[in-house]
Amino acid sequence: MDTMKNTVGQRTTEMALQLGLLYKPADALKIGLVDQLEPEDQVIAAATQTISRWLAIPDHARQITKSMMRKKTIDKLKSNRESDIQYFVNFITKDSIQKSLGGYMEMLKKRRA
Template identity: 65%
Template sequence: MKMENLPVNSLSLDFLTEFLISLEKLENDRGCRGVILTSGAPKIFSAGLDIMEMYGKSAEHYAEFWKAVQEMWLRLYQSNMVTIAAINGSSPAGGCLMAMCCDYRIMAENPKYSIGLNETQLGIVAPFWFKDTMVNTIGNRATERSLELGLLYSAPEAHKIGLVDQLVPEEKIQSTAAAVMSQWLAIPDHARQITKSVMRKPTVDRLLAHRESDIQNFVSFITKDSIQKSLQMYMGMLKQRRG
């Protein structure tokens, strides 16, 4: 599955809706046992949540958007398919979350590419289920430091702390992903799926138990004047960089 929401595969409401439809089709296709998630955008896997969805909109819009973000995580994190992230570019914030949802992560060994949950740099707090996903990936202490400082790790740094499983030259990322997929598909589906469910169920159940309050927390947080001003400043900074 190649993400092509150019220029940076930002996770807009429209994109998330399309993504969920595509994922559901693959889940329902009995001939499809695995999916390799990658990017059709140069130098970027996904820039994460679309800031335009979080700025200057109604509370109803924010709630709908956040529900779609939750749904993306729930579907991808619990997928019965083998999911491999072929990270062929930078992957901050929501892009990092998508990658962490997958069973295995392969990243292009380009030191210019980075990955991490950098929300605090934008004045935003990563939700508890973002945090839980990262703890499950790299452990508690590394997650605490990563989230408080909003760290973005270079590809070699990400590999060192276990945020990605493997580094390969960019031109070999798809062939490596296919080889890894063969290894995972050699395991009987039912045994792998049950094991995955057992490992991930407590994390999933925690969001399901607090889903509505999580949406309400997001809406009350994102509608604060101070947060809207922070997002406005960040967008201004991005425009200056592009200029």
């Protein structure tokens, strides 16, 4: 949740998570959830080009910046880890949630067919 909020903002994250939104690729790009879209036959070339840009930056500089940018979220995740795990387990094992997830999985299977 924090990572998504840092990426697309509070309101977009809140709506997406509460409504269980699934974004079409163009919509994910529009809100900033993904950086770019590529045709399937061009994905490897585009990924190679993108990673080359990142690898051109010295590792230590990239790592320091990344750590600084994500420190607050990482610290929060570390300090709340056990309570987050317990909350998730209690939530996900509820009968109503299991039933909803089962229905959701069936819907996704039908979409693929």
